Amino acid sequence: MRFLFSLLLNASLVYLLSVVLPGVAITSLLQAILVVLLLGFANWLVRPVLIILSFPITILSLGLFLFVINGLLVLLVDALLPGFAVANLFWAILFSVFLALLNTLLGSNMVKQVSNPPRNS
Numbered sequence: 001m002r003f004l005f006s007l008l009l010n011a012s013l014v015y016l017l018s019v020v021l022p023g024v025a026i027t028s029l030l031q032a033i034l035v036v037l038l039l040g041f042a043n044w045l046v047r048p049v050l051i052i053l054s055f056p057i058t059i060l061s062l063g064l065f066l067f068v069i070n071g072l073l074v075l076l077v078d079a080l081l082p083g084f085a086v087a088n089l090f091w092a093i094l095f096s097v098f099l100a101l102l103n104t105l106l107g108s109n110m111v112k113q114v115s116n117p118p119r120n121s
Contacts, residue, residue: 010103016102017095031083
């Protein structure tokens, strides 16, 4: 139940960001679900490799290069999904930053409430 709620919340946030950000376009909520699944897979599989390969530049930039890595992962998902389009790296980085912020603000509290609903005594 928790995974399904988290998936739907993230898909809704992806769809909302595509409406708000002019450099990001998505065709449907189903595509948003696919974006979330592919981003999760890319973060699980590709991101660690990119972090290891870019470790020196990440250290030199005081960690700011991690934003570029996140943007590159969004562009990778853009290349794999035909219904998801990101204009350039700037919009991909902005998309990933806003998605992370919204997920942090909304996700932690809402997922906890779904997992452990308050009991009426």
